[in-house]
Amino acid sequence: MEEIEADRSFNNHVSDALRILLPGASSFEIGRRLGWYVAAQLTKPKPVVETGVDHGLGACVLCAALLRNAAEGSPGQYLGLDIRPEAGQLLTPPYSHVGQIVYGDSLTSLAALEGPIDLFINDSDHSIEYEAKEYEAIKDRISPRAIILGDNSHCSPALAEFSERNQRRFFFFKEEPARHWYPGAGIGFSL
Numbered sequence: 001m002e003e004i005e006a007d008r009s010f011n012n013h014v015s016d017a018l019r020i021l022l023p024g025a026s027s028f029e030i031g032r033r034l035g036w037y038v039a040a041q042l043t044k045p046k047p048v049v050e051t052g053v054d055h056g057l058g059a060c061v062l063c064a065a066l067l068r069n070a071a072e073g074s075p076g077q078y079l080g081l082d083i084r085p086e087a088g089q090l091l092t093p094p095y096s097h098v099g100q101i102v103y104g105d106s107l108t109s110l111a112a113l114e115g116p117i118d119l120f121i122n123d124s125d126h127s128i129e130y131e132a133k134e135y136e137a138i139k140d141r142i143s144p145r146a147i148i149l150g151d152n153s154h155c156s157p158a159l160a161e162f163s164e165r166n167q168r169r170f171f172f173f174k175e176e177p178a179r180h181w182y183p184g185a186g187i188g189f190s191l
Helices: 008-021 032-041 059-071 106-112 128-142 158-165
Strands: 045-052 077-082 101-102 117-122 144-149 170-174 186-190
Touching: 008 059, 032 059, 032 117, 032 144, 045 059, 045 106, 059 077, 059 101, 059 117, 077 106, 101 170, 106 128, 106 170, 117 128, 128 158, 144 158, 158 170, 158 186
Parallel strands: 045 077, 045 117, 077 101, 117 144
Antiparallel strands: 144 186, 170 186
16 A cells, blocks of 8 residues: 555656646545555456546556556556546556546447456446446456456445345445545445
């Protein structure tokens, strides 16, 4: 965990870009995306797919892990899916060397993937129904060792229910921000 938090290049990249994108933003926290980084660093996934890119902070976190993995002899690629053409402004070099964004509806984009996916992160439309549809869309496209992360699992049972139906183990890790007004969310892990 200290790896990404102490990564000067990553922190400067995001800070500099956020000052341009969000004037007045003085700092940022990667929050539960720290769990995404750990999952990507420990499992060395080849293909990583994230739905819902927004500004691209999660994309940069995942690509930072992939760059480190490549330096350790385990290269991988990131694919972000977002319906908004302005999404992903933070995904620039060096992070874009291992990642790209496809714009369009995530269900349509997921249907076009050939798989297998080693790490999947759902962070798009946060309705329970849409989240469940994304999990069904990737069900036959995930590798046997795939990890699925649900960024909405603190208020949605979709990943837990998908895991139970598909004989996968489900774990939930609650985010507990220190000295912050937000009570925290959490990450669901399906293995």
